[in-house]
Amino acid sequence: METSNRKLDHLRITLLEDVEAGDTWLDFVKVPHRAVPELNLEEVVTEIEVFGKKLSAPLIVTGMTGGNEHAAKINAVIAEVVEELGLGMGVGSQRAAVERPELEWTFRIARERAPNALLIANLGAPQLLKGYGLEEIKKAIDMIDADAIAIHLNAAQESFQPEGDVDYKGLLNKLSELVDKVEKPIIIKETGAGLDYESVKALRELGIKAFDVSGSGGTSWVRVEMYRAREKGDEVLATVADWMSSWGIPTAASIMEARAAAPDALVIASGGIRDGLHAVKSLALGADLVGVALPALKAAYEGKEELKKFLKSMMLSIKIGLFLTGSPAPEHIKGKAIVLGPLKEWALERGIYEEWLRAR
Ligand code: FMN
Numbered sequence: 001m002e003t004s005n006r007k008l009d010h011l012r013i014t015l016l017e018d019v020e021a022g023d024t025w026l027d028f029v030k031v032p033h034r035a036v037p038e039l040n041l042e043e044v045v046t047e048i049e050v051f052g053k054k055l056s057a058p059l060i061v062t063g064m065t066g067g068n069e070h071a072a073k074i075n076a077v078i079a080e081v082v083e084e085l086g087l088g089m090g091v092g093s094q095r096a097a098v099e100r101p102e103l104e105w106t107f108r109i110a111r112e113r114a115p116n117a118l119l120i121a122n123l124g125a126p127q128l129l130k131g132y133g134l135e136e137i138k139k140a141i142d143m144i145d146a147d148a149i150a151i152h153l154n155a156a157q158e159s160f161q162p163e164g165d166v167d168y169k170g171l172l173n174k175l176s177e178l179v180d181k182v183e184k185p186i187i188i189k190e191t192g193a194g195l196d197y198e199s200v201k202a203l204r205e206l207g208i209k210a211f212d213v214s215g216s217g218g219t220s221w222v223r224v225e226m227y228r229a230r231e232k233g234d235e236v237l238a239t240v241a242d243w244m245s246s247w248g249i250p251t252a253a254s255i256m257e258a259r260a261a262a263p264d265a266l267v268i269a270s271g272g273i274r275d276g277l278h279a280v281k282s283l284a285l286g287a288d289l290v291g292v293a294l295p296a297l298k299a300a301y302e303g304k305e306e307l308k309k310f311l312k313s314m315m316l317s318i319k320i321g322l323f324l325t326g327s328p329a330p331e332h333i334k335g336k337a338i339v340l341g342p343l344k345e346w347a348l349e350r351g352i353y354e355e356w357l358r359a360r
Pocket residue numbers: 010011014062063064065091092093122150151152189190191192214217218219270271272273291292293294295297
């Protein structure tokens with residue numbers, strides 16, 4: 001019961017309050033215009049293949065919800081739209097339904113409405129640390145006939161929940177036991193605080209081959225928990241969460257960190273991706289695809305047409321961005337010259353610049 005109530009709180013707060021904080025640093029990135037692209041825009045290809053599924057553009061809606069009736073409606077809208085547009089989506093943490101089978105339908109509805117689309121299952125690292133294993137992972141995958149499973153990391157969020165799971169010790173060991181046994185690819189996914197080079201490197205060495213950076217600059221779970229703490233009258237926690245709302249690695253920096261640490265992995269850029277230019281810059285920084293959450297939630301809440309308009313605009317921006325950089329397909333924009341501004345300073349100080357240059 002507690003998990004699904006919390007999920008309702010999260011939906012209400014993210015829809016009604018200002019939950020964005022930090023800065024993606026994507027504004028620092030400039031992608032030089034190619035005045036002579038030597039391409040026909042009509043012939044630019046945006047399709048990519050991910051986990052055996054064809055996507056019509058390198059774009060997904062990342063996992064958000066499930067576990068209650070409102071969430072099921074949102075999952076249904078997102079699923080219908082991604083099916084129609086040839087994109088992919090994740091569902092939110094399936095913990096509630098793993099523990100209460102009567103909630104499974106709120107997730108399964110995604111597969112019912114999107115029989116062909118790329119679907120990503122979702123469970124949290126804290127659950128793995130508290131005893132979840134192959135059985136629960138299989139349950140989550142089978143529930144939606146998923147093409148992959150995202151294991152989300154949310155140490156920042158848990159730190160600001162009075163009931164938070166703050167023991168993150170032993171995760172690498174746990175993942176190393178599981179990685180070869182899970183039947184579908186595992187994506188390690190942050191939830192708004194960004195993946196760092198060191199973590200990605202360690203996870204890649206374990207055999208993880210896909211990462212969703214979910215960097216800072218978009219939805220801040222610290223900020224969401226600030227609102228919950230305020231509502232509950234926990235003034236100390238609310239104050240600390242307010243102070244630390246912008247915690248995290250800016251999305252642009254996190255893309256570079258992940259790409260440098262795992263040159264051969266699939267890297268999903270997310271966290272504060274709000275428009276098509278953000279998407280183009282993320283691909284130029286070395287991401288393979290782009291993920292959006294909050295703007296898709298808000299649009300889905302308005303209805304199918306609103307979400308379709310948003311995602312179609314993102315898709316067209318990506319196509320035009322490829323054209324205007326002389327890139328016939330998404331993989332070509334990675335090698336194009338870009339100007340990093342202060343982001344280069346970040347990469348140099350972190351000692352990842354050369355590795356990133358080689359990897360992208
Ligand atoms: N990420 C997860 O991995 N599992 C979740 O259950 C989950 N729930 C979310 C619920 C809501 C309402 C929102 C807005 C996001 C949620 N996320 C979850 C995080 C998103 O997938 C994404 O990583 C993060 O919001 C940053 O992207 P954004 O700035 O585009 O929102």
